[in-house]
Amino acid sequence: MPKTSTEERAWIAEAIRRVDADANRSADTHMHVVPIPVPGIDLYLKDESVHPTGSLKHRLARSLFMYALCNGWIGEKSTVIEASSGSTAVSEAYFARLIDLPFVAVMPASTSTEKIALIEFYGGRCHLVDDPGTVYDEARRLATECGGHYMDQFTYAERATDWRGHNNIAESIFEQLSAEPHPCPSWIVVGAGTGGTSATIGRFVRYRRFDTRVAVADPENSAFYAGWESDRSDVTTDTPSRIEGIGRMRIEPSFVGGVIDDMVQVPDAASVAAMRWISAILGRTVGPSTGTNVWASLQLIGQMRDAGEEGSVVTLLCDGGERYSHTYYDDTWLAEHELDITPYADALAEFEKTGVLPTP
Structure with a gap:
């Protein structure tokens, strides 16, 4: 794994400061x-x-971003991708904008139009799928395709927060x-x-x-x-x-x-x-x-x-x-x-x- 440069460390430190x-x-x-x-x-x-x-989900999104930043999973050029039924994606779009990163939400096509509008308001992009069961694989595929980071709330939610x-x-x-x-x-x-x-x-x-x-x-x-x-x-x-x-x-x-x-x-x-x-x-x-x-x-x-x-x-x-x-x-x-x-x-x-x- 490549060493983290001084510039990358400085970017991560500023991103953590903004989330905190x-x-x-x-x-x-x-x-x-x-x-x-x-x-x-x-x-x-x-x-x-x-x-x-x-x-x-604002609490969860903040914890997930802090967890990913401290683990070195997202950096200055990362695209953040999440599988969501809506509210987590709204909050993650907010935090992605806060640290100047692009965000893509993979969601069921049945998600309320109001939530979709909120994600787009915060600068996120919505990627809708017809089968809700495919959101995980589709999020992983998009992350691999663009070299981004799949946040994966469904795996990391229980460990990102200090219980x-x-x-x-x-x-x-x-x-x-x-x-x-x-x-x-x-x-x-x-x-x-x-x-x-x-x-x-x-x-x-x-x-x-x-x-x-x-x-x-x-x-x-x-x-x-x-x-x-x-x-x-x-x-x-x-x-x-x-x-x-x-x-x-x-x-x-x-x-x-x-x-x-x-x-x-x-x-x-x-x-x-x-x-x-x-x-x-x-x-x-x-x-x-x-x-x-x-x-x-x-x-x-x-x-x-x-x-x-x-x-x-x-x-x-x-x-x-x-x-x-x-x-x-x-x-x-x-x-x-x-x-x-x-x-x-x-x-x-x-x-x-x-x-x-x-x-x-």
């Missing part, structure tokens, strides 16, 4: 209290949509809860796209010896739940997830099942109904993966209530709903995709009245 400065400029994300009619149990939403690129602390999302959650009635949450609920967030939080709570349990909310057509249940990493599905950003057709390398205490399967229609329900409560729209998180959280709250437990449940507001105005917020689109949210919306209305979420 982004973290310094960013205040921590907000924690919202969600009013629920269940005495003794509190529900919180950590609002990751307030990051500069509007989603939880012991350094203001990661887990440490932030516990600091923000320190003055709440139940400062050590009973559950933290997250979705899984790469598996990086659940790995970071799961490792952190074990490292700090907290009693908190970690649950992963998984949508339909995702391999994660079946793989976790059977303790296998070779599980695959034939159909891509309809909930953008979470659920995968294979068990991703960054998914660490051993740090997860439970998984909750969430019907896609329930995700959309919960997305609209929590949007009405907050007074602004959220994305569908937030709906998946909320529905799973309410399921766990029901289990706590039935067991006579008190405590708190924390989940994530992953991104804003403005990215999905032509999809999950469009009733015609829902009908075309055979998503009937009425039974789940009715169940949520009943929960608001009684604190009990009936089974649709």
Whole structure:
């Protein structure tokens, strides 16, 4: 391997400074209290949509760029390429522009037009494929073809973030809860796209010896739940997830099942109904993966209530709903995709009245 020149070292040092400065400029994300009619149990939403690129993936993209820079994988003439369902690509396009590198996102053709527009806004180029299962190979091919670097979030998400602390999302959650009635949450609920967030939080709570349990909310057509249940990493599905950003057709390398205490399967229609329900409560729209998180959280709250437990449940507001105005917020689109949210919306209305979420 050739030696790194003085000029290359200087470029890497400046690139790291710019990425690090982004973290310094960013205040921590907000924690919202969600009013629920269940005495003794509190529900919180950590609002990751307030990051500069509007989603939880801003944290991941920053970590991936820092990891790649410190490993010497990207340099002054690199083209950065990523396989993504949208939000990670938006955030990576932002960081690529920050350090003056070209960026290409390999994404399913079904990705929302709003996300594509955001990637292009940050100077990225979108390479769309019809088969979502081919995004990995296509990203590798493009990287080889142009001599660029395939960032590969699905492999490196669980290791690029310092899970012991350094203001990661887990440490932030516990600091923000320190003055709440139940400062050590009973559950933290997250979705899984790469598996990086659940790995970071799961490792952190074990490292700090907290009693908190970690649950992963998984949508339909995702391999994660079946793989976790059977303790296998070779599980695959034939159909891509309809909930953008979470659920995968294979068990991703960054998914660490051993740090997860439970998984909750969430019907896609329930995700959309919960997305609209929590949007009405907050007074602004959220994305569908937030709906998946909320529905799973309410399921766990029901289990706590039935067991006579008190405590708190924390989940994530992953991104804003403005990215999905032509999809999950469009009733015609829902009908075309055979998503009937009425039974789940009715169940949520009943929960608001009684604190009990009936089974649709």
